[in-house]
Amino acid sequence: xxxxxxxxxxxxxxxxxxxxxxxxxxxxxxxxxxxxxxxxxxxxxxxxxxxxxxxxxxxxxxxxxxxxxxxxxxxxxxxxxxxxxxxxxxxxxxxxxxxxxxxxxxxxxxxxxxxxxxxxxxxxxxxxxxxxxxxxxxxxxxxxxxxxxxxxxxxxxxxxxxxxxxxxxxxxxxxxxxxxxxxxxxxxxxxxxxxxxxxxxxxxxxxxxxxxxxxxxxxxxxxxxxxxxxxxxxxxxxxxxxxxxxxxxxxxxxxxxxxxxxxxxxxxxxxxxxxxxxxxxxxxxxxxxxxxxxxxxxxxxxxxxxxxxxxxxxxxxxxxxxxxxxxxxxxxxxxxxxxxxxxxxxxxxxxxxxxxxxxxxxxxxxxxxxxxxxxxxx
Ligand code: GLU
Numbered sequence: 001x002x003x004x005x006x007x008x009x010x011x012x013x014x015x016x017x018x019x020x021x022x023x024x025x026x027x028x029x030x031x032x033x034x035x036x037x038x039x040x041x042x043x044x045x046x047x048x049x050x051x052x053x054x055x056x057x058x059x060x061x062x063x064x065x066x067x068x069x070x071x072x073x074x075x076x077x078x079x080x081x082x083x084x085x086x087x088x089x090x091x092x093x094x095x096x097x098x099x100x101x102x103x104x105x106x107x108x109x110x111x112x113x114x115x116x117x118x119x120x121x122x123x124x125x126x127x128x129x130x131x132x133x134x135x136x137x138x139x140x141x142x143x144x145x146x147x148x149x150x151x152x153x154x155x156x157x158x159x160x161x162x163x164x165x166x167x168x169x170x171x172x173x174x175x176x177x178x179x180x181x182x183x184x185x186x187x188x189x190x191x192x193x194x195x196x197x198x199x200x201x202x203x204x205x206x207x208x209x210x211x212x213x214x215x216x217x218x219x220x221x222x223x224x225x226x227x228x229x230x231x232x233x234x235x236x237x238x239x240x241x242x243x244x245x246x247x248x249x250x251x252x253x254x255x256x257x258x259x260x261x262x263x264x265x266x267x268x269x270x271x272x273x274x275x276x277x278x279x280x281x282x283x284x285x286x287x288x289x290x291x292x293x294x295x296x297x298x299x300x301x302x303x304x305x306x307x308x309x310x311x312x313x314x315x316x317x318x319x320x321x322x323x324x325x326x327x328x329x330x331x332x333x334x335x336x337x338x339x340x341x342x343x344x345x346x347x348x349x350x351x352x353x354x355x356x357x358x359x360x361x362x363x364x365x366x367x368x369x370x371x372x373x374x375x376x377x378x
Contacts, residue, residue, distance in 0.1 A: 005259060009173060015054050017177070018136070037095060040249070040251065042214040046252070055130060055165060058143055060144070064088035066084040069084055078150060107141055110129065112161065113149055114144075142161070160232060160281065171236075176240065177245030181196065181243060181260055200263045201264050236269055236278065287323050289309060297369075303334065317336065317338055
């Protein structure tokens with residue numbers, strides 16, 4: 001444990017705590033681990049008493065629900081997992097409500113879908129709700145609304161959801177409590193030389209490679225989504241900690257120097273609106289630009305139609321799109337001022353021609369610099 005880790009954790013005033021399903025639901029029986037939850041809530045109540053704002057992101061709805069419904073083990077059909085989530089979520093919420101109530105803490109349930117964080121208007125709406133709950137001293141317990149989420153339109157993992165919530169509430173720390181105590185240089189189960197990293201200052205390709213393959217059996221307990229979450233969090237100005245949740249009082253343990261990995265927040269987090277753009281999980285399309293436009297963007301200018309060579313995908317005005325170079329490499333993200341149909345007609349044209357081509361006076365920039373985040377700061 002390094003000094004910096006303790007300082008970052010101890011100094012955090014606004015914290016998101018993500019709890020994995022395996023911590024809340026017994027692997028064998030699928031029942032709720034109430035002793036563990038009790039101990040965790042002691043820790044949360046202590047942090048609250050110390051003046052920290054806490055938002056909990058709790059998994060476990062599907063794990064709890066499938067037990068009640070006696071669904072077979074193994075992958076569930078979409079409608080089965082939706083049904084399991086509906087049954088499990090009510091149990092999960094009531095468990096949180098009760099354990100917090102015993103500590104005189106009011107809990108609230110907030111169920112989010114991908115659209116609630118990806119669409120700007122809905123994002124602001126959710127942000128306001130969470131802000132109101134925090135100012136009322138309530139601990140929000142957030143989960144994905146799995147009863148309506150479909151496989152295409154969902155987070156699917158609460159790691160990235162927690163990071164997105166952290167960004168939404170301007171948290172200074174996101175803690176992922178998991179069944180592993182940090183990021184290892186190699187899978188510890190098969191490589192005895194594997195070493196846990198204390199601090200990650202930069203999420204380099206080497207760091208990403210340590211997570212293994214998303215699809216591989218050896219990927220360490222969803223480390224891929226944890227690193228994706230870390231990327232979102234650090235860019236939003238929050239530290240992200242991966243810590244072992246399998247012990248009793250895991251947050252107290254963190255204050256007492258339990259092993260963990262901390263990804264340090266970027267020193268220059270992007271402002272809130274750009275943070276939302278950079279963290280968008282599903283850009284609706286891609287705008288491919290030429291080298292001249294790339295240089296212009298890098299020197300802080302807007303993207304004009306003249307520099308665009310191709311548009312792909314299916315986007316509407318105001319949607320988040322990826323900006324790529326000629327080789328397809330992502331340069332940044334931005335909110336586009338035109339639908340794909342109009343953008344396609346404007347490819348390569350001069351700003352003065354926009355009105356004649358479209359028949360209306362559109363914006364001169366395809367993506368305005370205020371609506372754009374370049375990769376080096378993403
Ligand atoms: N939202 C899912 C659930 O509550 C869990 C997703 C995850 O484990 O990351 O069951």
